[in-house]
Amino acid sequence: MSSGDLPATVDVVVIGAGAVGAACAYFLARDGFSVHVVERGQIASGTSGACEGNVLVSDKEAGPELDLALYSLGVWNGELAEFGELWEFEPKGGFVAAATPAGAAALRDLGVRQRAAGVEAVDVAAADVHTYEPCITDGLTAAAYYPQDAQVQPMLLTAHLLRLARGHGAGVSTGVTATGLSVDPRSGTGERRVTVVRTSRGTISCDQVVNATGTWAGELAAMAGVEVPVLPRRGFVLVTEPLPRTIHHKVYAAEYVASTQSSDGALQTSTVIEGTRAGTILIGSSRERVGFDRTVSLPAMREIAGKALALFPALARTRILRCYHGFRPYCPDHLPVIGHDARAPGLWHAGGHEGAGIGLSVGTAKLLAQSMAGLRTDLDLTPFAPARFSEVAVDAC
Amino acid sequence: MEADPHRFTLDGRELTARPGQSVGAAMAAAGIPSWRTTRKDGRPRGLFCGIGVCYDCLVTVDGAANQRACLVPAADGMALTTEPPALGTPALGAPALGATPPGPPAAAPADEPFDVAVVGAGPAGLAAAVAAAESGARVVVVDAGARVGGQYWRHPAGSTAQQDAKRFDELRRRFSTGRITHLPSTQVWFVEPPARTARDDRGPATLHLVPTTACAPEIVTAPAVVTARRLVLCPGGYDRQLPIPGWDLPGVMAAGGVQALLKGHRSLAGRRTVVAGTGPFLLSVATQLADAGAEVLAVCEANGLSGWARQFGAAARVPGKIVEGVGYAAAALRHRIPYRTRTAVTRIDPDASGARAGRVWLRRIDGDGRLSEKMLPPLDVDLVALGWGFTPSMELISAVEAQTRVDVDESLVAVVDASQRSTVPGVFVAGEATGVGGALLAVAEGELAGIAAAGAEERLAGRVRRLRARIARLRGFAAAMHATHPVPQRWPDWLTPATVVCRCEEVSSDAVRAACDELGAGDVRTVKLMARPGMGWCQGHVCGFATAKLAAAATGRPLTVDDLRPLAKQSLCAPVTLAGLADTL
Ligand SMILES: Cc1cc2nc3c(=O)[nH]c(=O)nc-3n(C[C@H](O)[C@H](O)[C@H](O)COP(=O)(O)OP(=O)(O)OC[C@H]3O[C@@H](n4cnc5c(N)ncnc54)[C@H](O)[C@@H]3O)c2cc1C
Numbered sequence: 001m002s003s004g005d006l007p008a009t010v011d012v013v014v015i016g017a018g019a020v021g022a023a024c025a026y027f028l029a030r031d032g033f034s035v036h037v038v039e040r041g042q043i044a045s046g047t048s049g050a051c052e053g054n055v056l057v058s059d060k061e062a063g064p065e066l067d068l069a070l071y072s073l074g075v076w077n078g079e080l081a082e083f084g085e086l087w088e089f090e091p092k093g094g095f096v097a098a099a100t101p102a103g104a105a106a107l108r109d110l111g112v113r114q115r116a117a118g119v120e121a122v123d124v125a126a127a128d129v130h131t132y133e134p135c136i137t138d139g140l141t142a143a144a145y146y147p148q149d150a151q152v153q154p155m156l157l158t159a160h161l162l163r164l165a166r167g168h169g170a171g172v173s174t175g176v177t178a179t180g181l182s183v184d185p186r187s188g189t190g191e192r193r194v195t196v197v198r199t200s201r202g203t204i205s206c207d208q209v210v211n212a213t214g215t216w217a218g219e220l221a222a223m224a225g226v227e228v229p230v231l232p233r234r235g236f237v238l239v240t241e242p243l244p245r246t247i248h249h250k251v252y253a254a255e256y257v258a259s260t261q262s263s264d265g266a267l268q269t270s271t272v273i274e275g276t277r278a279g280t281i282l283i284g285s286s287r288e289r290v291g292f293d294r295t296v297s298l299p300a301m302r303e304i305a306g307k308a309l310a311l312f313p314a315l316a317r318t319r320i321l322r323c324y325h326g327f328r329p330y331c332p333d334h335l336p337v338i339g340h341d342a343r344a345p346g347l348w349h350a351g352g353h354e355g356a357g358i359g360l361s362v363g364t365a366k367l368l369a370q371s372m373a374g375l376r377t378d379l380d381l382t383p384f385a386p387a388r389f390s391e392v393a394v395d396a397c
Numbered sequence: 398m399e400a401d402p403h404r405f406t407l408d409g410r411e412l413t414a415r416p417g418q419s420v421g422a423a424m425a426a427a428g429i430p431s432w433r434t435t436r437k438d439g440r441p442r443g444l445f446c447g448i449g450v451c452y453d454c455l456v457t458v459d460g461a462a463n464q465r466a467c468l469v470p471a472a473d474g475m476a477l478t479t480e481p482p483a484l485g486t487p488a489l490g491a492p493a494l495g496a497t498p499p500g501p502p503a504a505a506p507a508d509e510p511f512d513v514a515v516v517g518a519g520p521a522g523l524a525a526a527v528a529a530a531e532s533g534a535r536v537v538v539v540d541a542g543a544r545v546g547g548q549y550w551r552h553p554a555g556s557t558a559q560q561d562a563k564r565f566d567e568l569r570r571r572f573s574t575g576r577i578t579h580l581p582s583t584q585v586w587f588v589e590p591p592a593r594t595a596r597d598d599r600g601p602a603t604l605h606l607v608p609t610t611a612c613a614p615e616i617v618t619a620p621a622v623v624t625a626r627r628l629v630l631c632p633g634g635y636d637r638q639l640p641i642p643g644w645d646l647p648g649v650m651a652a653g654g655v656q657a658l659l660k661g662h663r664s665l666a667g668r669r670t671v672v673a674g675t676g677p678f679l680l681s682v683a684t685q686l687a688d689a690g691a692e693v694l695a696v697c698e699a700n701g702l703s704g705w706a707r708q709f710g711a712a713a714r715v716p717g718k719i720v721e722g723v724g725y726a727a728a729a730l731r732h733r734i735p736y737r738t739r740t741a742v743t744r745i746d747p748d749a750s751g752a753r754a755g756r757v758w759l760r761r762i763d764g765d766g767r768l769s770e771k772m773l774p775p776l777d778v779d780l781v782a783l784g785w786g787f788t789p790s791m792e793l794i795s796a797v798e799a800q801t802r803v804d805v806d807e808s809l810v811a812v813v814d815a816s817q818r819s820t821v822p823g824v825f826v827a828g829e830a831t832g833v834g835g836a837l838l839a840v841a842e843g844e845l846a847g848i849a850a851a852g853a854e855e856r857l858a859g860r861v862r863r864l865r866a867r868i869a870r871l872r873g874f875a876a877a878m879h880a881t882h883p884v885p886q887r888w889p890d891w892l893t894p895a896t897v898v899c900r901c902e903e904v905s906s907d908a909v910r911a912a913c914d915e916l917g918a919g920d921v922r923t924v925k926l927m928a929r930p931g932m933g934w935c936q937g938h939v940c941g942f943a944t945a946k947l948a949a950a951a952t953g954r955p956l957t958v959d960d961l962r963p964l965a966k967q968s969l970c971a972p973v974t975l976a977g978l979a980d981t982l
């Protein structure tokens with residue numbers, strides 16, 4: 001299937017075959033649009049092939065991102081539930097651990113705000129933590145259990161969403177790079193809008209373009225002359241030897257919530273641990289703003305290892321077989337960019353989800369499809385509007 | 398005189414081992430084919446590669462889970478268990494394996510880098526270390542093995558049954574004069590290449606080390622980190638494998654692994670054997686098996702031998718090799734070993750127990766590996782040795798991001814210049830990792846690399862010239878051998894959908910196909926992400942080549958460097974404990 005011929009004309013070209021692009025392709029094709037996906041690498045060769053696949057509500061402060069997470073959860077558990085097995089959807093629950101009195105207090109407060117927003121959060125006393133996680137350290141001050149948190153296998157998710165989209169008539173071309181967007185006056189109305197996607201293999205005429213290029217969304221937006229400030233934030237993950245089930249939930253340190261919201265450029269690490277179906281344990285994660293630097297960082301790995309050990313001392317002799325890293329697509333205000341870009345009519349964005357793009361992919365895509373069909377969206381997209389960064393359209397190139 | 402045997406237990410059962418014998422070799426020799434089952438499908442597993450590459454032989458040793466039985470030397474009172482210990486409280490407070498050992502390391506003052514660090518003490522590494530040291534460099538050698546010699550010289554000291562024994566004795570003598578620091582039983586798990594600093598464009602390289610097994614006492618005195626101005630990487634290689642139905646049954650082993658057991662541990666893993674694959678090495682394994690008393694029912698060579706006549710020019714320039722080949726052929730004749738060309742083992746069935754190889758099916762094949770219609774009568778066996786030549790260990794070379802290429806035998810190898818320099822400044826590569834070519838070539842390349850790394854090329858211009866001529870001659874011979882013994886292009890025809898491709902993650906050939914056909918994976922990295930081949934313990938060492946071939950075939954392309962690189966690249970060159978990683982200097 002991969003690199004077949006490009007269609008001459010479609011309703012929508014989706015650029016990028018990560019989780020977000022795949023989800024967009026699926027919902028758009030299902031809702032009756034003719035869709036073609038172009039991906040310069042392979043399926044999930046961007047950040048979606050280098051992440052962890054958590055579907056979390058627990059790590060989000062009350063606000064628009066949490067609303068989107070809860071909405072997405074409804075999609076995962078609702079119309080996509082029948083496919084869950086394909087991408088190993090597992091409602092394993094989240095477990096957040098605090099190790100200081102201050103951390104405990106902050107966690108309790110967070111839980112109060114989250115519950116008000118509709119999250120199920122169960123306070124766990126320090127004395128009870130081992131009933132949830134038998135191997136966790138004794139030195140905790142408090143914990144919280146989030147039964148709604150889940151996990152998927154992100155590469156399988158991406159591949160199967162595209163497969164399902166193909167079932168609804170969508171096409172997918174890998175190894176094809178979008179190199180330019182033509183923004184032309186429409187005959188009749190004279191309205192300037194995106195009409196053609198130029199690629200390394202030829203052009204596709206279309207009505208709409210979805211920019212689902214993740215961390216590279218800024219480059220693509222620039223092709224239409226608009227600015228979308230998405231930048232890379234590198235993260236490392238350690239992978240252990242396969243073990244019998246040792247870690248039962250998605251477990252992380254309470255400080256993790258703070259680090260997801262931080263804009264600090266220096267190396268930060270906070271513990272995020274989970275077992276996978278393959279028996280390996282994934283141990284994350286770091287956050288660094290170092291551009292697209294691909295060198296394996298010993299300091300990052302070391303810090304992740306040290307903190308994981310503090311949370312799970314029993315893993316001391318567990319071996320790490322490999323590590324990997326990816327580049328989270330983040331915006332300065334840590335909110336994704338979703339919806340039509342009024343500055344370049346015909347161009348839509350779906351990206352910038354930072355460390356949550358897998359979990360948020362399906363909600364994002366469903367809302368985008370509703371909006372493109374001219375329907376009222378189930379959730380207000382205003383907080384994610386592309387135009388929030390600048391109202392001024394740059395001249396098209 | 399033979400020293401007293403060691404006594405150890407497996408799940409309480411008493412076993413004995415000769416001094417120096419690994420627990421894995423001792424168990425195999427005692428007729429125990431397997432001692433663990435796989436996570437997913439509960440398949441029995443024992444020895445496969447025999448040299449620490451495949452991780453099939455994992456066993457719990459004195460409470461330390463997942464140790465490679467083929468590498469752990471047996472010791473008195475050692476308690477092995479097939480079940481891993483429960484994770485949790487027992488490991489709490491246990492010494493962190495792989496952690497920085499306490500106290501100042503005896504051998505390496507941390508602030509003074511070595512001139513040259515050699516990784517690997519096989520033929521290439523030994524020659525490199527000796528040449529560099531004799532050229533005046535301060536040299537450290539890090540090697541995963543308990544004793545020097547690599548995959549070639551593995552007989553216990555003083556043995557005369559060794560190939561090239563004189564050359565080895567000579568190298569070992571020059572190696573042991575006291576000026577080379579040797580860190581045995583130590584694996585490099587991470588390498589930082591010589592860094593570019595403001596003052597010196599070749600700041601020292603750093604090698605991060607872990608003990609090869611949790612049971613190697615030597616490591617206590619070894620530093621967890623070694624720094625050096627130049628690196629000579631001589632990681633050697635291992636048997637290349639092509640999956641076939643039944644190849645993951647206990648009793649099926651890599652041909653080199655069978656030989657490693659015989660030579661290094663004096664252990665015979667079976668009595669009725671078939672040796673199959675391609676290359677002259679098969680005959681050598683067969684004669685050694687016969688010499689040790691095993692019955693060799695057949696040697697199946699996938700290729701025809703008419704190729705040798707065409708390649709005779711190259712071979713004739715290396716008469717030693719011809720003599721060696723004739724020697725094996727004569728021995729095979731003497732043992733009346735049936736030698737079948739254009740024949741492959743295409744299926745292995747279990748014996749009545751279901752847990753061990755029992756019967757092999759042979760098929761005639763054509764030059765491309767197409768199966769002939771007629772089945773040959775099956776043979777009942779208890780040991781099958783499979784080998785498709787050797788292929789280099791590329792993780793160290795990939796880790797320093799040295800350029801790689803596909804060699805004539807379709808192996809990924811390092812690009813080097815006429816002085817064994819890789820494309821990374823200060824990093825030299827010698828031996829199998831520059832192209833599989835045998836021990837003599839490895840020695841010559843190692844010597845040249847050692848001289849160049851010590852900066853003595855100009856001073857030793859004459860010797861360098863002679864070495865280059867020798868390398869060219871041996872390379873020519875190797876190329877001729879590869880041309881005669883290619884991997885059959887139609888090997889995927891031999892697979893059934895259920896054939897295990899990745900032994901670690903138990904990925905079937907159908908799962909690889911589905912990743913390509915149904916999920917749209919267009920390259921091997923994507924196949925790996927979707928179907929998990931190469932994601933397990935061995936990190937793609939064993940299945941990497943086969944997976945790359947299958948992925949390329951599925952997309953209808955010939956194999957390229959891009960197919961091989963993703964599975965050769967490893968973020969860590971060896972497993973390291975979480976505590977060891979946390980303590981990294
Ligand atoms: C270490 C780490 C851990 C993470 N853990 C989680 C987690 O647990 N849960 C979670 O929800 N999220 C997690 N994330 C975040 C998540 O991975 C991302 O938010 C998500 O993958 C983004 O998906 P995407 O489809 O927007 O981008 P990508 O997956 O990067 O897809 C974009 C695609 O666009 C292609 N592309 C770019 N430019 C062009 C062009 N010009 N033409 C054609 N194609 C182009 C790229 O090749 C790429 O394939 C993690 C990230 C990291 C780094």
Ligand SMILES: Cc1cc2nc3c(=O)[nH]c(=O)nc-3n(C[C@H](O)[C@H](O)[C@H](O)COP(=O)(O)OP(=O)(O)OC[C@H]3O[C@@H](n4cnc5c(N)ncnc54)[C@H](O)[C@@H]3O)c2cc1C
Nearest residue numbers: 517519520521541547548549585632633653828829835836
């Ligand atoms: C199992 C086996 C049996 C063989 N038998 C024969 C034979 O009978 N006849 C014949 O002519 N050829 C044989 N060969 C081929 C022959 O061994 C090689 O041609 C020769 O050994 C190459 O020398 P080398 O120095 O390049 O590598 P090797 O001899 O393989 O030495 C490499 C050394 O590097 C070490 N090493 C690798 N990575 C690391 C790391 N990360 N950290 C620390 N140490 C590391 C290895 O443990 C090994 O000790 C055999 C090969 C194998 C694999």
Ligand code: FES
Nearest residue numbers: 447449451452467
């Ligand atoms: S047999 Fe021990 S690692 Fe392969």
